[in-house]
Amino acid sequence: MTAKILDGRATAAAILDRVREDVTAFAAAHGRVPVLATVLVGDDPASHTYVRMKAARCAAAGMRSRRLELDASLSTTELVARIRELSADPAVDGILLQHPVPAHLDERAAFEAIDPAKDVDGVTRTSFARTAFGEGGFTSATPGGILALLDAYDLSVAGKHAVVVGRSPILGRPVGMLLLARDATVTTCHSRTEDLDAHVARADVVIAAAGRPALIRGAWIKPGAIVVDAGYAGNTGDVEHPAAADRAAYLTPVPGGVGPMTIATLLRQTVEAAIRHESTR
Ligand SMILES: NC(=O)C1=CN([C@@H]2O[C@H](COP(=O)(O)OP(=O)(O)OC[C@H]3O[C@@H](n4cnc5c(N)ncnc54)[C@H](OP(=O)(O)O)[C@@H]3O)[C@@H](O)[C@H]2O)C=CC1
Numbered sequence: 001m002t003a004k005i006l007d008g009r010a011t012a013a014a015i016l017d018r019v020r021e022d023v024t025a026f027a028a029a030h031g032r033v034p035v036l037a038t039v040l041v042g043d044d045p046a047s048h049t050y051v052r053m054k055a056a057r058c059a060a061a062g063m064r065s066r067r068l069e070l071d072a073s074l075s076t077t078e079l080v081a082r083i084r085e086l087s088a089d090p091a092v093d094g095i096l097l098q099h100p101v102p103a104h105l106d107e108r109a110a111f112e113a114i115d116p117a118k119d120v121d122g123v124t125r126t127s128f129a130r131t132a133f134g135e136g137g138f139t140s141a142t143p144g145g146i147l148a149l150l151d152a153y154d155l156s157v158a159g160k161h162a163v164v165v166g167r168s169p170i171l172g173r174p175v176g177m178l179l180l181a182r183d184a185t186v187t188t189c190h191s192r193t194e195d196l197d198a199h200v201a202r203a204d205v206v207i208a209a210a211g212r213p214a215l216i217r218g219a220w221i222k223p224g225a226i227v228v229d230a231g232y233a234g235n236t237g238d239v240e241h242p243a244a245a246d247r248a249a250y251l252t253p254v255p256g257g258v259g260p261m262t263i264a265t266l267l268r269q270t271v272e273a274a275i276r277h278e279s280t281r
């Protein structure tokens with residue numbers, strides 16, 4: 001078997017076409033365009049690249065982004081204060097704090113300074129809880145993008161055994177919640193999991209989200225499985241690619257898979273935030 005490749009780039013482009021239409025309608029109705037504020041702490045080159053990419057996609061969709069670049073030496077108190085300012089600023093519709101922040105900072109405290117109404121990247125505990133309880137609201141961008149990609153190909157997970165490798169608050173945990181809401185049977189693996197290979201071998205759906213290049217060997221994949229590679233460490237996925245494609249029925253590439261879907265989800269949620277923002281003024 002050679003896997004069908006799930007084209008995140010094309011799927012994201014189609015979503016962004018709809019976002020652009022929504023932005024045009026929003027601008028006609030309100031005389032302004034949606035605004036996303038991005039917050040970057042420190043000078044990690046990869047993080048700079050991601051934030052630049054997000055700003056470029058924003059512009060392409062007709063939205064504006066406002067970039068806040070902060071020195072790595074600032075304190076948690078100062079970072080929280082800057083994010084609270086954006087939360088209170090009526091000219092800002094959505095806020096993205098690029099993860100990870102430098103280790104001396106309390107990232108959770110910084111995320112919680114984002115007003116849930118502006119949490120278009122879905123990182124607050126309010127957004128997580130809404131996702132877990134199926135109450136709508138903003139989903140974490142990467143998990144939302146993964147589900148949107150499966151939907152675009154009409155791939156159902158209901159009744160299937162999904163194995164998620166990774167349990168971070170913005171990726172592994174919330175993607176497990178979304179899969180559960182779609183009636184998958186979910187197993188979450190992490191760095192302390194024993195016999196990772198045996199868990200993956202029983203998976204009808206694999207979500208690789210560990211940030212360890214080629215951690216998931218092709219030979220572990222159950223023939224016919226759906227394999228989603230969310231890893232992006234050094235621009236490399238978590239799945240051993242050509243080998244996995246021999247066994248999987250569907251596979252996301254890196255690049256061109258989950259990454260573009262993450263950005264599409266972020267921008268879709270930004271225009272949604274702007275629409276709600278105007279309706280509650
Ligand atoms: N394409 C995109 O849009 C995005 C891609 N990413 C990528 O996804 C990956 C994960 O990101 P993120 O969740 O933020 O990362 P974190 O480092 O926060 O979490 C990694 C998770 O993987 C687990 N893990 C690490 N090593 C192993 C291992 N050997 N076996 C099993 N589990 C392991 C960790 O376990 P434990 O909890 O025990 O430490 C942890 O739960 C990264 O490559 C990142 O770049 C992230 C966001 C967006």
Ligand SMILES: Nc1nc(=O)c2c([nH]1)NC[C@@H]1CN(c3ccc(C(=O)N[C@@H](CCC(=O)O)C(=O)O)cc3)C=[N+]21
Binds near residue numbers: 050097261
């Ligand atoms: N709060 C927060 N939210 C995030 O969503 C978040 C984050 N922090 N920190 C870092 C990771 C990384 N990330 C990527 C997004 C898109 C691509 C992407 O689109 N990559 C393209 C390739 C690049 C290109 O288009 O040239 C692709 O995979 O095809 C990659 C990586 C989001 N992250």
